[in-house]
Amino acid sequence: MPHATAKDGVRLYFEEAGSGTPILFLHEFAADYTNWEPQLRYFSRAHRCIAYSARGYAPSEIPPSPDVYTYEHFYTDALAVLDHLEIEKAHLVGLSMGSYSSLQVALHAPQRLHSMTLAGVGSGSSLEHLDDFRAQCRATAEQFETLGSVEVAKITREAPGRIPFLVKDSRGHADFYAALARHDARGSANTMRGFQAGRPSIYTMAEAIRKVTTPALIICGDEDDACIAPSLFLKTHLAASGLSFFPKSGHVLNLEEPALFNETVERFIAIVEAGRWHPRDPRSVMT
Template identity: 80%
Template sequence: MPYAVTTDKVRLYFEEAGSGTPIIFLHEYAADHTNWEPQMRYFSRGHRCIAYSARGYTPSDVPPSADAYTYKHFYTDALAVLDHLSIAKAHLVGLSMGAYSSLQIGLNAPERALSMTLAGVGSGSSLENLEVFRAQCRANAEQYETIGSVEVAKVTREAPSRIPFLVKDPRGHADFYGALARHDATGSANTMRSFQGRRPSIYTMTEAIKKVATPALIICGDEDDACIEPSLFLKKHLPASGLSMFPKSGHVLNLEEPALFNETVERFIALVEANRWGPRDPRSLVA
C-alpha cells in the first residue's frame, strides 16, 4: 500500500490516478479518501489526482495522543503527501475540515498552492458561540470513546446539514454513514478533540486572509447554515475569490451534487490555468 510519511513519522495512505497538473483532495471530518471517488474518476481524465486519508483515518496511522492532531499537523500532512510525490505545487480541493486545511496552506505555504477550492468551509467559526462549539467537540470526542463509531454514526446521520443529502440520495447517504461507522474511534475522537475543538476561528485571521493572493473558489450549500456566513466572510476578504452557492444543498457537496461540483471546480481550475481568475476588479466595488 502506498504511504507518505510525515515529519513526526505518521504514515498517510494515498491513492493517485491520471496525469497532468496535480490536484490533491482533502476530505472532511466524517469522510476519508474514498469519499473523493467521484472526483478522482472525473478529474483524472485530465489531471494527476491524489486523495489521501488524514491521520487518524485508516489505513493511515492512528496516533494515540490528541496532541498529534492539531490543525497544523493536518495542513502540513497534505504538504507531506505532495513532498513524497515530488509535487512542488497543486490545486487544493478541500471539503469542510479539508477546506480549512487548504486555507491554512494558502496562509502559510502559498507557494505550494496553484488554487484553493474551499467547500463547506467555516463551521464552528462564530466567535460569539466559539466556546459552546468547542465544548460540544469535547463531548463528541467522549462519545466516540464511550459508545464507538458504529453508534455515533447512528446518532449523527440526521444532523441538520446532512439532511439534504438524505433527501436527495438515501442510498448514497446510507453508504456514507456505513463508512463512517467503520472509522477508528480513537482517531475520530482525537480529531474532534484537537483539530475540531482547538482550531482558530477564521474570523481571527482577517488581516492574514486579505493578503492571500491564491485563486480561491468558495462553495457552500444554501442549507448548510453553519457555513453560509463564513463563506460570505471569505468571499469578502480573499482577494482572488469567487463564491458559488449550491441550491437546496447541505454539507456533503461533492457527494450530494457530484456533477455540479465537478463542473464548477473544473471551470474554476481551467480559468486559473488560463490565468483568467485574478483579484476582484476594484471598479466592481460599491463606493
Template identity: 75%
Template structure:
C-alpha cells in the same frame, strides 16, 4: 500500499490516478480518501489526482495522543504527501475540515498552491458561539471514546446539514454513514478533540486571510447554515476569490451534487490555468 510520511513519522495512505496538473483532495471530518471517488474518476482524465486519508483515518496511522491532531499537523500532512510525490505545486480541493486545512495552506504555504477550493467551510467559526462549539467538540470526542464510531454514526446521520443529502440520495447517504461507522474511534475522537475543538475561528485570521494571493473558489450549500456566513466572509476577504452557492444543498457537496460540483470545479481550474481568475477589480467594490 502507498504511504507518505509526515514530519513526525505518521504514515499517510494515499491513492493517485491520471496525469497532468496535480490536484490534491482533502476530506472532511466524517469522510476519508474514498469519499472523493466521483472527483478522482472525473478529474483523472486530464489531471494527476491524489486523495489521502488524514492521520487518524485508516489505513493511515492512528496516533494515540490527541496532541498530534492539531490543525497545524493536518495542513502540514497535505504538504508531506506532495513532498513524497515530488510535487511542487497543486490545486488544493478541500471539504469542511479539508477546506480549513487548504485555507491554512493559502496562509502559510501559498507557493505550494496553484489554487484553493474551499467547500463547506467555516462551521465552528461564529465567535459568539465559539465556547459552546468547543465544549460540544469535547463532548463529541468523549462519545467516540466511550461508545465508538458505530454508535456515533447512528446518532449523527440526521444532523441538519446532512438532511439534503438524505432527501436527494438515500442510498448514497446510507453508504456514507456505513463508512463513517467503520472509522477508527480513537482517531475520530482525537481529531474531534484537537482539530475540530482547537482550531482558531476563521474570523480571528482576517488579517492573514487578506494576504492570500491564491485564486480561490468557495462553494457552499444554501442549506448548510453554519457555513453560509463564513463563506460570504471569505468571499469578501480573499482578494482573488469567487463564491458558488449550490441551491437546496447541505454539507456533503461533492457527493450530494457530484455533477454540479465537478462542473463548477472544472470550470474554475480551467480559468485558473488560463490565467483568467484575477483578484477582484477595485472598481467593482461599492464604496
C-alpha cells in the same frame, strides 16, 4: 500500500490516478480518502489526482495522543503528501475540515498552490458560539470513546447540514454513514478533540486572509447554515475568490451534487490554468 510520511513520522495513506497538473483532495471529518472517488474518476481524465486519508483515518496511521492532531499537523500533512510525490505545486480541493487545511496551506505556504477550492468551509467559526462549539466537539470525542463509531454515526447522520443529502439520495446517505460507522473511534475522538475543538476561528485571521492572493473558489450549500456566513466572510476577505452556492444542498457537496461539483470545480481550474482568474477589480466594489 502507498504512504507518505508526515514531519513527525506519521504514515499517511494515499491513492492517485491520472496525469497532468496535480489536484490534491482533502476530506472532511466524517469522510476519508474514498469519498473523493467521484472526483478522482472524473478529474483524472485530465489531471494527476491524489486523495489521502488524514491522520487518524485508516489506512493512515492512528497516533494514540490527541496532542498530534492539531490543525498545524493537518495542513503540514498535506504538504508532506506533496513532498513525498515530489509535487512542487498543486490545486487543492477541500471539503469542510479539508477546506480549513487548504486555507492554512495558502496562509503558510502559498507557493505550493495553483488554486484552492474551499467547499463547506467554516462551521464552528462563530465567535459568539465558539466556546459552545468546542464543548460540543469535546463531548462528541467522548461519545466516540464511550459509545463507538457505529452509535456516533447514527447521531451525526441526523445533523441539520446532513439532511439535504438524505432527502436527495437516501442510498448515498446510507452508504456514507455506514462508512463513518467503520471509522476508528480513537482516531475520530482525537481529531474532534485536537483539530475540531482546537482550531482558531477563521474570523480571527481576517488580516492574514486579506493578504492571500491564491485563486480561490468557495462553494457552499444554501441549506448548510453553519457555513453560509463564513463563506460570505471569505468571499469578502480573499482577494482572488469566487463564491458559488448550490441550491437545496447541505454539507456533503461532492457527493450530494457530484456532477455540479465537478463541473464547477473543473471550470474554475480551467480559468486558473488559463491565467484568467484574477483578484477582484476594485472598480466593482461598492463604496
